[in-house]
Amino acid sequence: MTRHLLADDDLTPQEQRRVLDLALAMKADRYARRPLEGPQTVAIIFDKPTLRTQLSFAAGVSELGGYPMVVDGDLAQIGVRESVADVARVVGRQVSAIVWRTYGQDRLEEMARHAAVPVVNALTDDYHPCQLLADLMTIREHRGDLAGRSLAYLGDGANNMAQSYLLACATAGMHVRLASPASHRPRADILTRAERIAAETGGSVGVTDDPLAAVDGVDAVATDTWVSMGQEGEKTSRQAEDSPFTPFALTPELLVRAARDALVLHCLPAYRGFEISAEVIDGPQSVVWDEAENRLHAQKAVLAFLLSGGSMP
Numbered sequence: 001m002t003r004h005l006l007a008d009d010d011l012t013p014q015e016q017r018r019v020l021d022l023a024l025a026m027k028a029d030r031y032a033r034r035p036l037e038g039p040q041t042v043a044i045i046f047d048k049p050t051l052r053t054q055l056s057f058a059a060g061v062s063e064l065g066g067y068p069m070v071v072d073g074d075l076a077q078i079g080v081r082e083s084v085a086d087v088a089r090v091v092g093r094q095v096s097a098i099v100w101r102t103y104g105q106d107r108l109e110e111m112a113r114h115a116a117v118p119v120v121n122a123l124t125d126d127y128h129p130c131q132l133l134a135d136l137m138t139i140r141e142h143r144g145d146l147a148g149r150s151l152a153y154l155g156d157g158a159n160n161m162a163q164s165y166l167l168a169c170a171t172a173g174m175h176v177r178l179a180s181p182a183s184h185r186p187r188a189d190i191l192t193r194a195e196r197i198a199a200e201t202g203g204s205v206g207v208t209d210d211p212l213a214a215v216d217g218v219d220a221v222a223t224d225t226w227v228s229m230g231q232e233g234e235k236t237s238r239q240a241e242d243s244p245f246t247p248f249a250l251t252p253e254l255l256v257r258a259a260r261d262a263l264v265l266h267c268l269p270a271y272r273g274f275e276i277s278a279e280v281i282d283g284p285q286s287v288v289w290d291e292a293e294n295r296l297h298a299q300k301a302v303l304a305f306l307l308s309g310g311s312m313p
Contacts, residue, residue, distance in 0.1 A: 001309065002116060002117065002118060002309075003118055003305075003306045003309055003310045004112045004118055004119045004120070004306065005118075005119075005120050005121055005129055005130070005302055005306060006105070006108055006109060006112055006119065006121050006127075006129075007105075007121065007126070007127045007129060007164075007167065008127060008129040008132055008164050008167035008168040008171060009167045009168075009171060009193060009197060010129070011171065012171075013171050013172070013173065013197075013200075013201050015305070015310060016133075016136075016168070016171050016172060017172075018305070019133060019298070019301045019302060019305050020133065020136060020137050020140060020298075020301070022301040022304060022305065023133065023137050023294070023297045023298045023300070023301035024137065024140070024141070024297070026297050026300050026301055026304075027294070027297040030063060030297075031063060033064065033300075033304060034063075034064055034065030035064055035065070035303075035304050035307055035308070036061060036064040036065045036066025036067075036096065036303070036307070037064075037065035037066075038065065038066065039065055039066045039067040040065075040066045040067070040095075040096040041066065041067045041068075041069050041094065041095045041096060042057075042061045042066050042067070042068055042069065042095055042096060042097045042098070042099060042303070043069050043071055043091050043094075043095045043097070043098045043099065044057050044058065044061070044068055044069065044070045044071065044099045044122070045071040045073055045076065045078070045098065045099065045100045045101065045102070046070070046071070046072065046073050046101045046122075047073030047074075047078070047100075047101060047102040047103060048073075048101050048102065048103070048123065050101055050122075051269075052268060052292055052295055053101055053122050053123065053130070053295070054070065055296075056295035056296040056299055057099050057122065057299055058070060059296055060296050060297075060299045060300040060303065061303070063296075063300060064300055064303060064304065066096070069095065073101075073102070078102075078107070079107060084107050084110040084111055084114070085110055085113070085114040087111070088110070088111045088112075088113070088114035088115035089114055089115070091115060092114070092115030092116045092117045093116075095117060096117055096118075096307065097117050097118045097119070097120065097303060097306065097307060098111060098115055098117060098118070098119045098120070099119075099120045099122045100119065100120070100121070100122055101122035101123045101124075102123075102124055103124065103125055104124065104125060105124045105125065105126040105127065107124075108121055108124055118303075118306035118307060120299075120302060120303070120306065123160065124160065125160060126160055126163060126187075126190075127160050127163060127164045127167075128160045128161055128164045128267070129164055129168065130295065130298060130299050130302065131161065131164065131267045131295065132161075132164045132165065132167075132168035132169075133168070133298035133299075133301075133302065134291055134292075134294040134295045134297075134298040134299075135165075135168075135222065135265055135267070135291055135294075136168060136169075136172055137294045137297065137298050138263070138265065138287050138290050138291045138294050139151070139219070139220055139263060139265075141290065141294075142263055142287060142290075143219060143220075143263070146172040146173060146174055147172065147173035147174065147201070147202065147203070148173065148174070148175070148202070149172075149174050149175070149219045149220070150174065150175040150176075150177070150217070150218040150219050150220070151165070151169055151174055151175070151176050151177070151218055151219065151220040151221070151222060152176075152177045152178075152179060152211075152214040152215045152218045152220070152221050152222070152258070153165045153176065153177070153178045153179070153214075153221075153222045153223065153224075154179050154180075154211055154214065154215070154221065154222070154223045154248040154249075154250055154254075154275075155179075155180060155223045155224055155225075155226055155245060155248050155275055156180060156184050156224065156226055156245065157178050157179075157180025157181075157184050157185045157186050157207065158180070158184045158185060158186060158187070159184075159224060161222075161224040161267060162178055162180065162186055162224070163186050163187065163190045165178065165222065166178060166186060166190060166191060166194035166205055167190065167193060167194050167197065169194075169203065169205075170194040170195075170197040170198040170201060170203045170204075170205055171197055171201065171203075172201070172203065173198075173201035173202050173203045174203050175203055175204045175206075176194075176203070176204070176205055176206070177206045177207075177208065177213075177214040177215075177218065178205075178206065178207045178208070178214070179207075179208050179209065179210065179211040179213070179214035179215070179248055180207070180209065180248065181209060181244035181245060181248070182209050183244055184244070184245075185207060186207065191205065191207065211247055211248050211254060212254070212257055215254055215255070215257045215258045215262075216257050216258070217257075217258065217259055218258045218259060218262060219258075219259055219262055219263065220258075220262055220263040220264075220265060221250060221254075221255060221258050221262055221263070221264055221265070222264075222265035222266065223248075223249075223250045223265075223266055223275045223276050224266065224267055224275065225269065225270070225271055225274075225275055226239060226243070226245045226271075226274060226275050239271075239274050245275070248275075249274065249275055249276065249277065250264070250275065250276040250277065250280050251277045251279075251280065252277060252279050252280060252283075255280055255285065261285070262285060263285060263286075263287050264276075264280055264281065264283070264285045264286040264287065264288065265287065265288065265291055266281060266286075266288045266291075267291070268288060268292060270288070
């Protein structure tokens with residue numbers, strides 16, 4: 001059966017742990033595993049702006065022995081010039097895997113239905129599972145086992161990062177607290193899925209509009225831009241002093257409420273002075289550069305796992 005990574009909970013808790021184990025092993029011995037030797041081709045399609053995703057997937061596919069074929073979504077016009085299903089049938093016959101950064105989750109799911117090769121979510125409006133694997137890998141590198149650890153996410157609770165934090169942290173058996181304005185909460189069905197997973201793994205999920213309560217004593221604090229891709233028209237209102245997001249900015253005054261050695265995470269790009277202060281992101285508790293590098297290793301592990309049909313140890 002062809003395996004895909006379309007959302008964070010496509011991996012079971014055991015599978016997530018195996019992927020993270022593999023990512024850490026790949027980081028320790030970067031060129032030892034080459035499942036794409038040939039080279040096999042991986043199509044990497046971008047409908048949205050990218051830097052870290054393109055860098056990490058292109059480098060990762062190369063290090064796995066493959067050829068990264070980067071496709072400009074503006075030129076391909078998938079779903080405009082021809083249907084997603086037809087594109088999937090064409091591309092799937094020419095590559096070993098498809099990585100797609102696009103808008104609607106429905107587009108990615110349609111690609112997976114019609115391509116006979118693994119499809120990887122490189123970011124949609126709903127989820128960013130590759131980023132979360134890198135984040136979990138980073139926490140594990142610095143703090144050991146994830147189960148029982150706590151993380152607070154601050155900011156826009158309705159964006160893809162917030163929703164992925166709920167699912168991925170619950171899958172890892174962590175206690176995740178999401179602090180956002182009441183007007184920007186995660187989708188109810190995603191929250192329900194995260195709660196169901198947490199009940200099975202021993203983790204917990206909480207959503208609040210109190211950032212102080214969210215960060216109290218946590219092992220890690222994460223945030224993201226208040227202006228996600230596609231929301232550029234709302235930039236002025238979202239970053240105004242009276243924005244509903246302002247109380248959720250990650251400042252030194254807020255960080256001090258977390259554990260003394262709490263890690264600071266941000267998927268980047270960061271906007272200093274808005275969702276996070278310069279003192280925090282550039283401070284000693286920040287692990288954002290480790291986190292950015294770990295996209296490479298986590299995504300190599302995902303590709304190796306999916307190409308093996310989920311059987312790789």
